[in-house]
Amino acid sequence: MPLVKIRDLHFYRGNRAIFDGVNIDIERGKVTAIMGPSGTGKTTLLKLIGGQLRPHQGTIEVDGQDVHKLSHSQLYELRKRMGMLFQSGALLTDLNVYDNVAFPLREHTDLPESLIRDLVLMKLQSVGLRNARNMSPNELSGGMARRVALARAVALEPMMIMYDEPFTGQDPISMGTLVNLIHRMNDAMGLTSIVVSHDVAETAEIADNIYLLSDGKIIEQGTTLQLKHSSSQWVQQFMQGLPDGPVPFHYGGRDYADDLLNPEENA
Amino acid sequence: MINLIRSLGRWGLGTFERQGRAHLFLFNMLLGIPGLFLRFSLVVQQLFSVGVLSILIILISGLFVGMVLGLQGYNTLVDFGAEESLGVLVSLSLVRELGPVVSALLFAGRAGSALTAEIGLMKSTEQLSGMEMMAVDPIRRIIAPRFLAGIIAMPLLAAIFSAVGILGGFLVGHGLLGVDDGAFWSQMQAKTDLYDDILNGVIKSVVFGFVVTWIALFEGHDATPTSEGVGRATTRTVVHSAFAILGLDFVLTALMFGDE
Numbered sequence A: 001m002p003l004v005k006i007r008d009l010h011f012y013r014g015n016r017a018i019f020d021g022v023n024i025d026i027e028r029g030k031v032t033a034i035m036g037p038s039g040t041g042k043t044t045l046l047k048l049i050g051g052q053l054r055p056h057q058g059t060i061e062v063d064g065q066d067v068h069k070l071s072h073s074q075l076y077e078l079r080k081r082m083g084m085l086f087q088s089g090a091l092l093t094d095l096n097v098y099d100n101v102a103f104p105l106r107e108h109t110d111l112p113e114s115l116i117r118d119l120v121l122m123k124l125q126s127v128g129l130r131n132a133r134n135m136s137p138n139e140l141s142g143g144m145a146r147r148v149a150l151a152r153a154v155a156l157e158p159m160m161i162m163y164d165e166p167f168t169g170q171d172p173i174s175m176g177t178l179v180n181l182i183h184r185m186n187d188a189m190g191l192t193s194i195v196v197s198h199d200v201a202e203t204a205e206i207a208d209n210i211y212l213l214s215d216g217k218i219i220e221q222g223t224t225l226q227l228k229h230s231s232s233q234w235v236q237q238f239m240q241g242l243p244d245g246p247v248p249f250h251y252g253g254r255d256y257a258d259d260l261l262n263p264e265e266n267a
Numbered sequence B: 001m002i003n004l005i006r007s008l009g010r011w012g013l014g015t016f017e018r019q020g021r022a023h024l025f026l027f028n029m030l031l032g033i034p035g036l037f038l039r040f041s042l043v044v045q046q047l048f049s050v051g052v053l054s055i056l057i058i059l060i061s062g063l064f065v066g067m068v069l070g071l072q073g074y075n076t077l078v079d080f081g082a083e084e085s086l087g088v089l090v091s092l093s094l095v096r097e098l099g100p101v102v103s104a105l106l107f108a109g110r111a112g113s114a115l116t117a118e119i120g121l122m123k124s125t126e127q128l129s130g131m132e133m134m135a136v137d138p139i140r141r142i143i144a145p146r147f148l149a150g151i152i153a154m155p156l157l158a159a160i161f162s163a164v165g166i167l168g169g170f171l172v173g174h175g176l177l178g179v180d181d182g183a184f185w186s187q188m189q190a191k192t193d194l195y196d197d198i199l200n201g202v203i204k205s206v207v208f209g210f211v212v213t214w215i216a217l218f219e220g221h222d223a224t225p226t227s228e229g230v231g232r233a234t235t236r237t238v239v240h241s242a243f244a245i246l247g248l249d250f251v252l253t254a255l256m257f258g259d260e
Helices: A042-049 A072-079 A097-108 A113-126 A142-153 A172-189 A200-206 A224-228 A233-240 A256-261 B002-036 B040-080 B083-124 B127-133 B138-176 B181-191 B194-222 B227-257
Strands: A004-013 A016-026 A031-035 A057-062 A082-085 A160-164 A192-197 A209-214 A217-222
Touching (some): A016 A031, A016 A042, A016 A217, A031 A172, A042 A057, A042 A160, A042 A192, A082 A142, A082 B127, A097 A113, A113 A142, A160 A172, A172 A192, A200 A224, A200 A233, A209 A233, A217 A233, B002 B138, B002 B194, B083 B138, B083 B181, B083 B194, B083 B227, B127 B138, B138 B181, B138 B194, B194 B227
Parallel strands (some): A082 A160
Antiparallel strands (some): A004 A057
């Protein structure tokens, strides 16, 4: 049974359908990637899974529980078992690195401070930032902030972790570190990971299963190898990063020649 | 014409929707308050940032407002040979009106705007969302302690404002204009009532603290998560708080002193 089961998901912003009948299964213990061009609602999907947004139709089950039928306290109990890594890191700026990682432990457990210290140092050690524990979030680079956020996300030993664009804006070394960390954390802690990204090479490297989203629908689904050999032109364009194809280079509208020859019609 | 009616309707619906969100927000904040008594350190931290850090502006403003009251009051009273009543004039003006109102306006400008900017930035940097996903309710953990701190800090700041203002009035009245110090203090004591004047002033400042902090926190929480959105929300906090303070002051004054 999949850990996350999404069925017939519909979600709209105004009149625009962000999801139009999406079905996704996130298998336990695997890294599942949700990929697609910018603006296809990848982050929205994570917020729907985490119960921060409510779908207009369809269901999302996490570990057998319908996320949107839970009471406030039940939802918060479920979230203790879900980690999320935001694109910005979302570290609390008035706390230093150590206190950020200790935050969920202090909020949800009655552990003595000495034990919290050990746990925080272990988590920071696993992301390579034990010696950066006294730094404040604004002293960290983007990659370091995400690693601290990762240590914080796994502090309560969740069953799953959701990564929102973890590789965006990273230099090659930070990117390599993050790819390695996500893969290692998933295997070592027995996590289930959902990676939302449009960085094809990095995501494909660690994903066991990939869903490709576009225009509110799942265009293709499969392993990295299956997607690379897909017969769909759209999939090929996305996976190879081609500038033109089914997704045109030019934004749709008036014909170029017509536009140049009839300037008075410009609105 | 149709467009005008349509935009009026849209504005009306938008306003009602926003009012609904603001009241739901207030309800959630109030629900979060009982839990704070188990973790009062969260409130103490906020008392420092909204209260203690506002003291300087309150002290300086209170002193000058009191000194101006002393000068203006003396000039009026001396025409009637009643300059000995300067203490009464200064204390009643401050305790009933100027203390609560001016300190609330200053509080909105100093602490209210800071609260809006802080919460707005926490929203735009996904800190509130991050907290929700860590199963920590930001309304209870972040918002409610600030709300309670605002309600506690406001009457204390108003009291400091009034006390310093009276001292300013005395310095000018006695030191500069030669009003008898015994008359100043004794008339003030005789004519300032604990319940009718001081308690009513305290009630006003508690109400102002409640409203200003609510507006500031709601504006921050409801801000569009961009730098421009946070800037606009901060401006709205100061403007809406000023309107709310002055409007409520009239209502409260009419209720408290209207039948005298």
